[in-house]
Amino acid sequence: MDGLRELQQAFLGHLLGEGSPIxxxxESTADASVAERLSIYATGYRLRLKEALETDYPRLHAYLGDALFDRLSDAYIDRYRSHGTSLRGYxxxxxxxxxxxxxxxxxxxxGEIERIERAFNHSFDAADRPPPNPGLLERIPPATWPDMRPTLHPSVTLLPLRYNSFAIWQALANETLPPEPTxxxxxxxxxxxxxxxxxxxLPAHEAEVLHAICDGEPFGALCEHLLEHFAAEAVPREAALLLQSWLTEQVVATLDWEATPPSC
Amino acid sequence: MSRPFLGFGLGLRTDHYTYIEEHQPDIDWFEILSENYMVPGGKPLAHLDRIRADYPMVMHGVSLSIGSTDPLDLDYLARLKTLAERVEPHWVSDHLCWTRVDHTNSHDLLPLPYNEAAIAHIAERIRQVQDYLGRQILIENLSSYVTYHASEMPEWEFLDEIARRADCLILLDINNIYVSAHNHHFDPVDYLDGMSPERVMQFHLAGHAQAGVMIIDTHDHPVCDPVWDLYAHALQRFGAVSTMIERDDDIPDFPELRAELAIAERIAGKILPAPALQTSHTALRGIA
Incomplete structure (x- = not known):
């Protein structure tokens, strides 16, 4: 093993638990064998990756308990290597x-608890956007409303869930007994x-419209979604209420009407 | 000789954000872990900006992988440069190690063989990094637990020669010298005495843990007496060098860590004349 690259590949192979000539x-010494010395690195490798999984999934860990989470982590580390410079995303x-x-x-x-935790991790350090201007809605020229497109804040995740996973997540976060899945x-x-x-x-109508915003639909199309939930005469008011609340809550970061040509 | 002297600092850790922002403690500077702030937004960058407004900072990375035989990670370098433009640190450092090969990351600071081939390889890569960042970087010695048959020289000669050829600066980790000296049976004073003083820009101090016959660099204990003794020897040899304590696990409250840093200040006060310990923040602004 003469070359630096060959040496590094052999060392990494040892960390990954592969057969390796490292x-x-x-050198061995009288007080510590090569195996003992290398085990410091191999043990550290798995510990660091496991800590990253524990950091990202504290509630899943609590729900499964130590033994099952260890089993899950070991399987994960055996299957997936880290390719990023940071453990964030591993x-x-x-x-x-x-x-x-x-x-x-x-x-x-x-799987649903995993998605909840991943969404929170994403929200923690997603890109910043300045709070929307309070008078933003009044600045939209009336003719451009149908083609105006809201953009969600980069931290937003919409999670359609089938089970009471959020109630389970909340109980785990509060360190109380989680309810049975249902x-x-x-x-x-x-x-x-x-x-x-x-x-x-989210109420059903709000979830549907937010999904439509994710898909890039303009305001006119968003109102059509609301027609399935409200009488036609109530739709403009409901749409305005939703938009105002999203701007206040900073769920919507921007409204884009500048690129839209004025209708004639 | 004259070198910029920031004084006595600590590693900036999330546990201490609130204390620092509320109390603005008396401390000369902070060192940040670069990778913790290579994120799109949110709390990490908000706290960073607030604390940077009040304190000088340096950036310390763990992912440059300068000794790897993989190509330099240009995406990482771009993010490092972007962060440096935001933080305007007095300097940027990383480790004399490799962390990944074949695009698989070990997330560990892995040792290199100390030989001519590695010197040539690493010195060239440091030059490329410095050209890209537009600044000299600091390279730090590791704690290590293995010695390769392929090594041809002691670690201090290896580090010193790389710094000379790459024209980079050195971050000497006093605890790492102590840990490696124990694990590889050399005299840590030989390490300090073997280093050329002119490139040493920063000291790290930290605690470690005993694991059987080996010592592991865990950063989860206070600095021990033998490391303080070694620090005193380093001050005698190198003069006033910006010094900080790294604590990454079992992190105590800020005042406790600040009190530990005061030990470093007292040791330096006994060894060095007061004028040598004047910090040079103002003078540094021109070159940072």
Missing amino acids: VGAI SRHMGELLGELSPFSTLPVL DAPATWLIWRRGLVSRYRA
Whole structure:
């Protein structure tokens, strides 16, 4: 093993638990064997990755308990290497593993708790946007309203959930006994207002319109979604109320009408 | 010789954000972990900006992987440069190590063989990084637990020669010298005496833990007496060097850590004349 690259590949192979010739490249001493010395690095490698998973999923950890979370973490570390310069993002395949690995895959509520925690992690350090100007709605030229497009704050995640996973997550966060999993379909909104992460359940009409905003639909199309929930004469008022509340809550970061040509 | 002297600092840790912002404690400077602030937004950058407004800072990274045989990570360098433009640190440092190969990251500071081939490889990469960042960087010695058969010289000669060829600066971690000296059976004073003084720009101090016959660099204990003794020797050899304590686990309240830093100030006060310990923040602004 003459070259630096070959040596580094062998060292990494040892950390990954693969057969590796690194042992032959390292000096032994009377007080510590090569195996003992290398084990400091191999143990540290797995500990660091496990700590990253524990940091990202404290409620999933609490729900599963130490033994099952250790089993899940070991399987994760065996399956996924870290390719980023930061451990932030290492856990991004957790939902995939939970959906495939028995016995975790038999409990779909686990995948939903994972998505909740991931959404909060995202909200924590997503990009900043200045709070919308309070008089923004009044500045929109009337003719441009139908084509005006709201843009959500970068911290926003919309989570359609089938089970009472949020109630379970809340109980775990409060260190109380979580309820039994049960069907409770709802869409949840997680975002950051200022520096504080927030969440709430969405009424069906609000969830539908926020999904439409995610898809880039203009205000006119958003109103058509509301027609399925409200009488036609109530739609403009409901749409305005929603828009105002999203601006106040900083769920919507900007309204874009400048690019829209005025109608003639 | 004359070198910029920031005084006595601490690593900026999330546990202390609120205390620092509410009390504005008497401390000369903070060192940030660069990677903690390579995020799009939110709390980390908000706290960073607030505290930076009141204190000088330096940036310390763990992911440059300067010794790797993978190509330099240009995306990482771009983010490092962007952060440096935001923070305007007095300097930027990272470790004399490798962290990844074949695009797999170990998230550990892994040791290098101390030989000519590694010197040439690393000195060239440091030059490329310095050209890209538009500034000299500091390279720090590691704690290590293995020695390669391929090593041809002691670590201090390796570090000194890389710094000379790359024209970079040095961050000497006094605790790491102590830990590696114990683990590899050399005299830590030989390490200090073997370093050329002119490139040493910063000292790290930290605690460690015993694990069987080995010592592990854990940063979860106070600085121990033998490391304080080594620090005193380093001050005698190198003069006034900006000094900080790293604490990454079992982090105490801020006042307790500040009191530990006062030990460093007292040791320096006994060894160095008062004029040597005048900080040079104002003078530094011109070169940072």
